[in-house]
Amino acid sequence: MFTSPLKRSRESAALLVPGMSSVVAAEFREADLPSEFRSGLRLRPGLWGLLARSAWLCGWSAGVDSLAMVRERAKQAAALLQERAAREDVVALIGHGMMNMLIARELRAAGWRGPRLPSRRHWGFAVYERGGPRPSAS
DSSP states (O other): OOOOOSHHHHHHHHSTTTOOOOOOOOOGOOOOOOOOOOOOOOOOOHHHHHHHHHHHTTTTTTOOOOOOHHHHHHHHHHHHHHHHHHHHOOOOEEHHHHHHHHHHHHHHHHOBBSSOOOSSSOOOOOBOOSSSSSOOOO
């Protein structure tokens, strides 16, 4: 099992599989939001988050890793998962929204099958399998 170094990931892993040790890797850390907004606007936190993520996707990364840097980290994270899956057959990642999406993109580009976008719900999940013949439709 892999987790990001963020406390909520590590605690979730401990709840899911008590007593199992996890590989904590910085590659799985969530893509931070830029937060250096200078405005007198009073908006709800969710709207500020949407604005910050949108600005980040458009190239504004004041004080945080850029989208290009996070995509490179997602490639490294996908490589870690693939390497371990080749030895262990099954791996699990307890991660975060945006990073999970970017890792999924890398796995699919490497031939893995699974949803284009993993679930965005709290405690949501997605399953990815190494490429090969697709199951026939019933």
